[in-house]
Amino acid sequence: MHLTILHVSQPVDGGVARVVTDLVRGQRAAGHRVLVACPPGGRLGPEAVAAGAESLDWPARRSPGPSVTAETARLRRLVQQVAPDLVHLHSAKAGLAGRLAVRGRLPTVFQPHAWSFAAATGSLATASIRWERYATRWASSVLCVSEQEQLDGEAVGVEAAFTVVPNGVDLAHYAPAERRAARLSLGLDLSEPLAVCVGRLCRQKGQDLLLAAWPAVLRRVPTARLALVGGGPDAQALAAQARALPEPYRVRLTGDVPDPRPWLAAADLVVLPSRWEGMALAPLEAMAMARPVLLADVPGAREQLPPAQREGGLIPVNDPAALTNALAAALSEPLDCAQRGVAARGWVTGRHDIRTVVARVSELYQKSIIAGQSTPRVPARI
Structure with a gap:
């Protein structure tokens, strides 16, 4: 019919x-x-x-x-x-x-x-x-x-x-891509640990929490970089918050982009410290591209993560200290991130086509x- x-x-x-x-x-x-x-x-x-x-x-x-x-x-x-x-x-x-x-x-x-x-x-x-x-x-x-x-x-x-x-997610569209090629296309260093947050720049998505946690992350992982990918109503406020961080703050706000896949491919870790959700789409897209995710424990987050990754992949909502610890731990172990990304791709393939x-x-x-x-x-x- x-x-x-x-x-x-x-x-x-x-x-x-x-x-x-x-x-x-x-x-x-x-x-x-x-x-x-x-x-x-x-x-x-x-x-x-x-x-x-x-x-x-x-x-x-x-x-x-x-x-x-x-x-x-x-x-x-x-x-x-x-x-x-x-x-x-x-x-x-x-x-x-x-x-x-x-x-x-x-x-x-x-x-x-x-x-x-x-x-x-x-x-x-x-x-x-x-x-x-x-x-x-x-x-x-x-x-x-x-x-x-x-x-x-x-x-x-x-x-x-x-x-x-x-x-x-469209598993063919969000397919694993070569990290090195993505970084070269974006002008990024090939060896520096990279955390990427993809989402509308607004209070819901919690990018302000991420920026608040970032200086403490850098004290533990000095070479780490952070990219906020997306546009939204809080773009100017977040840019000002980033500029107010101690130098070198190593944060890049890309603005709205037509396709987030190069940034997902370049990431060691995709992070989304949301204050509320139903089930966010960006983490599924990241996992489909074989990238691990770190999420606030909002509705949908626990269900979309592989069971073996829920303990280390979830943090309490609105908790910059927990965010700092989880980010620093993940960015210190890029090989572990890569392994978790492969497992995440398998999980999404079986449950979120x-x-x-x-x-x-x-x-x-x-x-x-x-x-x-x-x-x-x-x-x-x-």
């Missing part, structure tokens, strides 16, 4: 955009008509079109606010024009406007990509939890990318038809449509 699938997404960059694009590519290969509604600018629109989607202009701010009413109305009109068989909403803002626009009249999959209340504090966190409890009535399924993400939703009283499908993700999401769509139910019957908890 060929479907008309409408993906709605805000944000338009980072891991969410890559997840949407990968789904588009797999769904188009299966013969479905796929449309992507998203704000202009960013990578998602052009990359989704390149993957075979039809692009719909949906201006929307990233954060909730007075603009939600107009954003919801615009999205409602788009849904009426397209008449999709199913709507797939990605991340908190699309989940907010999309569920208000559709209200369960069509099969609707909501994928948080990390819960909105995980990023909030105080009254905003309370309001986010109340909204998620209420809005679950308008989703055929809540698609989580890790078991912990589901557990976190259940812990605050979200009663939904949950489905867990871990994130995946994007083809498996596309197939499982397709099964979820078919179940929602064939069952003839647009929403689960769950009690409303406010």
